[in-house]
Amino acid sequence: MTEVAPRIGKWTVTTDGDVILSGTNCPQCGETVFPAHTICVRCGSPDTHEALLRGPAKLRSFTIVHQLPSGFPSPLVIGYGEFEGRTQVLAPIVDVTRNQLIEGRPLALTVGVTRTGENGEEFVTYQFTPIEPWESDDSLSARASSQETGHA
Ligand SMILES: [Zn+2]
16 A cells, blocks of 8 residues: 655646656745745745746755664655755765765656555655666665765
8 A cells, every 4th residue: 555655745747657746836936945834034024926847956954864663764864955046955865876965966856655654554755866877886785874964
């Protein structure tokens, strides 16, 4: 059984498989954010409009978490991707090796299983996947530290 993970924000998948995040833009100050806010987080204006965010994004920073609640894959890479207009979104980064975690590298928006529930149900949400295949023998699973944080 597949379920949508509890949503931090609204997202959709097109018939072509493209993932689109639904945030908001403030015409007053130009700020675009995801998830959506009815009041601008920058200037407080109540006049916000829907703004759609599409990949690719660029990797800005990340952390690698090795100790997680049950049901999550370990290690789990979580990072900020920056979209056009400088909007940054936090999401898991999947199918990635340590050598691919370099600032500015392009990330595709994808959808995948974030965690597995106690009864085997799979929770799906948006995530980032590196666009270019890079050569790497530095597997994340081979790293021993319990947690590390870095700015890409
Ligand atoms: Zn504003």
